Structure formats: C-alpha cells, structure tokens
Amino acid sequence: MYSHIVLAADGSDNALRAAKHAVALAKLGDGKIEVVYVADFKKAKYEVLHAESNEALEYERRQKVRPVEELLIAEAITYEVKILHGEPGPTIVEYVNEQGADLVIIGSRGLNSLQEMVLGSVSHKVVKRVKAPVLVVK
Template sequence: MYTSILVPLDGSSHAEKALTVAAQLARGTGVTLHLMTVAEFPPDNIGLFTGGTAEPFSEEDREKLAAGMKDEARKIIDQARGAVDLEGIEVEEVVRQGRPAECINEAAESLGVDAIIMGSRGVSDMRGMVFGSVSHKVSHTAGCTVITVT
C-alpha cells in the first residue's frame, strides 16, 4: 500500500498519536517513516519577539537563534522516538526551517512519500484558531494522501 510516509512532529500529543498510527502501518511492511520537524524562522526583531520595544536584530543573533530553534526541533524527534516503539521500522529524520505547512508539502514532494500522517492539532492551538491549522493547510494543498489523527 505505502512505501514511504512523512510524519510531521511538533511535540504535541496529537503528533505522537499520529506517529503511533504511522508505526502501526509501517511495522512489518518495509515502509520508511520520515520523522519531520520544522523550526520556524527566527523573528526579524528581537525586541518585538521578547515583548519589548523594536530594536535592531543582528545577523549573528539571528543565526544563533535559528541554530537553537533547530536544536529544539531535533529534540522533538528524539522525544517522539522515545515515546513510540519504532523497532524494526526504517526511520529517517528531516529537520527544515520555514513555514510548517509549506515545509511539510515541500518535503513530501522531494521525498516522494505516499502519505503524510499528522496530528489534527499541534502545540499552537490558539494560533491555529486565528490563522488556520497546519494540518488543515497541508490537507488542502498536499499532492499525496493526508491522514489526520485526533
């Protein structure tokens, strides 16, 4: 049925449930799971980011913040690996930086996955209510099957 599945992770319980479902589908079938996290872009202005007044944000500071965000993204993958039994399943890791829905769709296309299995809600429920959830955007724009898990 599937040969390759992308599982976006954000540290939420819904993402962990999605990984559990993906692992059940993959177990014993030779399916490759691509565990993905997206580190969003660092803000352009550190003052506004911290709730203060607008102050210049140097490129060096921006690069340090981006590196820290990528480290946090990798920790999310490690946390998911510890929470779900992936023994006997081929697993690859993908860390991208950018807008989550766009990065997920780009990764799905570049990896040639058959399906994306993701949580219906992430860690930013309030933002999702205002701007639209990542899973909603992905399900309407992906070029492959999208399975959302609640």
C-alpha cells in the same frame, strides 16, 4: 502498501499520537518513516538569539522529536529525521510534493471552526495542498 511514510512532527502529544498510527501502518508493509520537523521562521529568531551555539540550537530542535524517535526505535521501525526551516504548512507541502511519499501523517490540535478560520492550521494546509494521501490524527 505504504513504503515511504512522511510523519510531520512538532514535539506535541498530537505528533506522538500520529506517530503511533505511522508505526502501525509502516509495520503492515515494512515501510520507512521519514520524520519531518519544521523550525518555524516565526519562532526561529527567538531560538537563535537564546541558543548558546548552532549545535545547541540543532540539538534543541532534535530533542523536540525525541519521543517520536524513541517510539520508532522501540518498534524497530526504519526511520530518518529531517529538520526543515520555514513556515510549517507550506514547507511540509513543498517538501512532500518534491520528494514524494506514499502517505503523509500529521497530528491535529483539534481547533474549533473559529480558531481554524483565524489561526489556520498546519494540518488543513497540508491536506489542501499536498499531492499524496494524508492521514490526520486527532
């Protein structure tokens, strides 16, 4: 059913909850999960200035998705991790629309209407603009 699932992960508890749903759906059809982490340009400057080296910076970014990786390993799910750079919402949309996916799964922070209007939300941007079906997990 879903052979190529893109899981947007940011290291949060919301992303881990979304990963559990991704696992359940991947098991239904022997699907592969592509974990996508976006290094946000707004935070990247600080990270680059405080990192010891490029390798240390990539290691720190990879560690943010480590709990998701551990879950996928424990559940024997085929997966791949992609670290992208940019603004999370548009970067995820562009990547998925270019690469294609059967399903995109993303966690939601559960912003109220005012917070979402002022701050915007990555999940809202993805749902609105990506061509694939999207599952938002709260």
